[in-house]
Amino acid sequence: MTVSSAVEAIVTSEYEHGFVTEIASDTLPPGLDEGVVRAISARKGEPEFMLDYRLRAFRHWQTMTAPRWAQVHYPPIDFQAISYFSAPKSKDGPKSLDEIDPALLETYTKLGIPIEEQMALSGIAVDAVFDSVSVATTFRTQLAAAGVIFCAISEAVHDHPDLIKQYLGSVVPHTDNFYAALNAAVFSDGTFVYVPKGVRCPMELSTYFRINARNTGQFERTLIIAEAGSYVSYLEGCTAPMRDENQLHAAVVELIAMDDAEIKYSTVQNWYPGDAKGRGGIYNFVTKRGDCRGARSKISWTQVETGSAITWKYPSCLLRGDDSVGEFYSVAVTKGRQQADTGTKMIHLGRNTSSTIVSKGIAAGEGEQTYRGLVRIATKAAGARNHTQCDSLLIGARCAAHTVPYIEVKNPTAQTEHEATTSKISDDQLFYCRSRGLTAEDAVSMIVNGFCKEVFKQLPMEFAVEAQKLLSISLEGAVG
Amino acid sequence: MLSVKGLRAKVGEKEILKGLDLEIGRGEIHAIMGPNGSGKSTLAHVLSGRDGYTVTAGSVTFDGQDLLALAPEERAHLGLFLAFQYPVELPGVNNTYFLKAALNAIRAARGQPELDAVAFMRLMKERLKVLHLDDSLLKRPVNFGFSGGEKKRNEIFQMAMLEPKLAILDETDSGLDIDALRIVADGVNALRNPERSVILVTHYQRLLDYIQPDYVHVLARGQIIRSGGKSLALELEEKGYGWLGIEEAA
Numbered sequence: 029m030t031v032s033s034a035v036e037a038i039v040t041s042e043y044e045h046g047f048v049t050e051i052a053s054d055t056l057p058p059g060l061d062e063g064v065v066r067a068i069s070a071r072k073g074e075p076e077f078m079l080d081y082r083l084r085a086f087r088h089w090q091t092m093t094a095p096r097w098a099q100v101h102y103p104p105i106d107f108q109a110i111s112y113f114s115a116p117k118s119k120d121g122p123k124s125l126d127e128i129d130p131a132l133l134e135t136y137t138k139l140g141i142p143i144e145e146q147m148a149l150s151g152i153a154v155d156a157v158f159d160s161v162s163v164a165t166t167f168r169t170q171l172a173a174a175g176v177i178f179c180a181i182s183e184a185v186h187d188h189p190d191l192i193k194q195y196l197g198s199v200v201p202h203t204d205n206f207y208a209a210l211n212a213a214v215f216s217d218g219t220f221v222y223v224p225k226g227v228r229c230p231m232e233l234s235t236y237f238r239i240n241a242r243n244t245g246q247f248e249r250t251l252i253i254a255e256a257g258s259y260v261s262y263l264e265g266c267t268a269p270m271r272d273e274n275q276l277h278a279a280v281v282e283l284i285a286m287d288d289a290e291i292k293y294s295t296v297q298n299w300y301p302g303d304a305k306g307r308g309g310i311y312n313f314v315t316k317r318g319d320c321r322g323a324r325s326k327i328s329w330t331q332v333e334t335g336s337a338i339t340w341k342y343p344s345c346l347l348r349g350d351d352s353v354g355e356f357y358s359v360a361v362t363k364g365r366q367q368a369d370t371g372t373k374m375i376h377l378g379r380n381t382s383s384t385i386v387s388k389g390i391a392a393g394e395g396e397q398t399y400r401g402l403v404r405i406a407t408k409a410a411g412a413r414n415h416t417q418c419d420s421l422l423i424g425a426r427c428a429a430h431t432v433p434y435i436e437v438k439n440p441t442a443q444t445e446h447e448a449t450t451s452k453i454s455d456d457q458l459f460y461c462r463s464r465g466l467t468a469e470d471a472v473s474m475i476v477n478g479f480c481k482e483v484f485k486q487l488p489m490e491f492a493v494e495a496q497k498l499l500s501i502s503l504e505g506a507v508g
Numbered sequence: 509m510l511s512v513k514g515l516r517a518k519v520g521e522k523e524i525l526k527g528l529d530l531e532i533g534r535g536e537i538h539a540i541m542g543p544n545g546s547g548k549s550t551l552a553h554v555l556s557g558r559d560g561y562t563v564t565a566g567s568v569t570f571d572g573q574d575l576l577a578l579a580p581e582e583r584a585h586l587g588l589f590l591a592f593q594y595p596v597e598l599p600g601v602n603n604t605y606f607l608k609a610a611l612n613a614i615r616a617a618r619g620q621p622e623l624d625a626v627a628f629m630r631l632m633k634e635r636l637k638v639l640h641l642d643d644s645l646l647k648r649p650v651n652f653g654f655s656g657g658e659k660k661r662n663e664i665f666q667m668a669m670l671e672p673k674l675a676i677l678d679e680t681d682s683g684l685d686i687d688a689l690r691i692v693a694d695g696v697n698a699l700r701n702p703e704r705s706v707i708l709v710t711h712y713q714r715l716l717d718y719i720q721p722d723y724v725h726v727l728a729r730g731q732i733i734r735s736g737g738k739s740l741a742l743e744l745e746e747k748g749y750g751w752l753g754i755e756e757a758a
């Protein structure tokens with residue numbers, strides 16, 4: 029088997045999480061106007077300030093047009109054809125796991141998220157978001173003992189309005205971009221984390237998102253605040269059922285790290301990528317930004333992006349505090365007709381700030397991807413340093429990888445380094461592995477995993493294993 | 509155990525093997541010599557199932573099975589091993605991890621249980637000693653940045669670990685210094701047993717001083733044109749290929 033025939037098989041491999049959950053849901057009809065924004069806010073029983081926030085964002089959004097500058101191709105999105113709210117039907121929010129619809133729990137089990145087991149065994153707190161509502165939050169009590177708040181953002185709006193007023197939109201204002209404005213207007217749920225001063229969060233926090241209903245957009249909102257000297261590690265995982273239509277996912281994630289605080293944010297994104305002909309799949313247009321507000325604070329983004337029809341996102345760091353540190357570790361896989369335009373922005377504002385970028389792009393089939401990265405060193409950022417490593421691995425001859433680095437240096441004492449490589453899995457490598465008894469599939473996954481090692485190292489142990497598996501699955505079927 | 513009959517094979521439109529016959533019995537060591545470009549590596553590749561060659565005639569049976577019908581990994585599972593003339597680099601793939609995956613894939617295909625990490629390490633230590641290989645190579649990516657000689661020794665180390673029934677060593681001696689040559693030869697000799705057969709492709713009689721072959725063949729113009737005992741190699745060394753009525757280089 030040659031690399032190209034291996035790729036043929038890879039491209040036709042099936043999406044594992046494509047089942048649909050039959051569950052009654054409360055869904056708003058498609059369309060977006062002020063009434064819809066009000067309806068969302070009303071359904072969530074939100075206080076006045078939230079409604080005002082949403083309406084401001086909505087009015088601003090109406091003045092904007094959808095951006096087209098990314099190296100991705102898709103027909104214009106009809107924002108009036110999307111439903112902006114969908115929730116599993118139930119009276120109130122669940123109080124415990126027993127109250128959750130068994131069909132829902134089964135969905136999570138199929139996805140391999142052991143909610144119950146996790147409660148007993150693994151010490152990972154899970155906040156599961158099903159369509160637009162957070163349905164299960166475990167480990168709340170244990171976290172509360174440490175003073176950590178970990179809840180649905182819709183609950184935080186009620187229970188911690190001061191924190192929400194102070195921080196929501198403080199990193200990604202609703203004026204930031206088209207999709208950020210849209211999200212601010214219609215976000216339905218998401219996760220809120222608050223780690224008080226000096227607290228090391230006693231467990232990994234994790235959220236699994238899943239888009240189930242047809243024609244719904246998912247607009248979740250995540251806000252994580254790490255007070256001075258605190259530490260938190262957070263992981264999100266994403267899957268969605270197979271649908272012929274495209275679905276929009278426009279999330280906003282805001283991270284805030286005060287003096288000496290550290291936030292590790294890891295994403296394993298496996299949204300439905302669409303079929304081999306490019307029908308269906310998620311449009312993953314996300315704004316993620318971390319604000320290293322305090323001195324010596326640190327924010328690391330680690331992402332493994334294997335899914336979505338189109339991925340368009342740049343998890344970024346604003347390095348405002350002196351000696352603060354930003355990191356971005358990324359693996360992005362595009363196969364079939366998938367497209368990705370992803371990278372990061374490291375904005376150095378404080379003195380002696382440093383940032384590290386490691387981007388690993390894997391393109392197979394007719395996958396197309398672009399690494400787009402900005403390193404900006406402001407006038408006052410004396411002694412700032414950046415190291416960027418940007419590698420692409422091509423599998424087959426019909427895929428493409430582009431690298432678009434922007435470097436702006438306004439301070440002469442700054443140091444920036446950029447390294448880029450492009451390599452291919454060759455027929456020789458495939459044959460060498462096979463002659464040792466490995467299947468072509470094993471060979472491809474072994475080489476790809478080797479290529480991504482630097483990034484996987486950054487993931488929490490159990491998720492590194494999961495990410496590796498996911499990568500193997502997403503490149504599965506290599507034996508024809 | 510290996511029976512090649514009237515084998516013809518093409519690369520693209522060019523016929524390289526033109527009716528090749530070769531019989532290898534269990535436990536035998538066969539040396540194949542021949543001018544550059546005569547088709548030695550092509551034979552090794554066709555036997556191990558590399559893409560890009562078209563077999564137009566002839567047959568190959570291995571332990572009674574039609575070898576040509578099998579995928580390369582299936583041939584490895586049956587116990588075929590090729591030490592490459594030019595070993596391939598696998599950046600990012602750890603050498604130890606690679607070997608363990610390969611060994612366990614072969615074991616799984618044979619219905620044997622997987623070797624666990626401890627048993628595997630024990631086996632590896634034992635085999636390393638035989639080949640005097642620096643174990644720092646095991647922590648590095650497969651062949652990546654290895655010197656020419658290190659790559660060749662790594663091939664033999666893999667062979668020692670995978671314990672094939674038939675090993676084809678394609679110019680493993682080329683590029684080795686004198687000490688390394690002796691070490692590799694010792695390694696091959698240590699693995700010699702009545703069940704294991706070896707095909708040594710070489711240009712130099714010197715290797716055959718260390719590894720005593722049972723048979724020596726001359727491959728030229730895509731055929732075995734002469735077979736004999738150890739003395740044939742000595743004769744070739746002395747007289748060159750011209751003596752057999754062929755040019756030095758094809």
Ligand SMILES: Nc1ncnc2c1ncn2[C@@H]1O[C@H](COP(=O)(O)OP(=O)(O)OP(=O)(O)O)[C@@H](O)[C@H]1O
Pocket residue numbers: 519520522524542543544545546547548549550551560593
């Ligand atoms: N992919 C290819 N395309 C065209 N010709 C090829 C290809 N591969 C091999 N050949 C040719 O086939 C012939 C035999 O090559 P082969 O590598 O088998 O020789 P060899 O006997 O191993 O030589 P050496 O002693 O130099 O290693 C050579 O003329 C070579 O150029």
Ligand SMILES: [Mg+2]
Pocket residue numbers: 548549550593678679
């Ligand atoms: Mg050769």
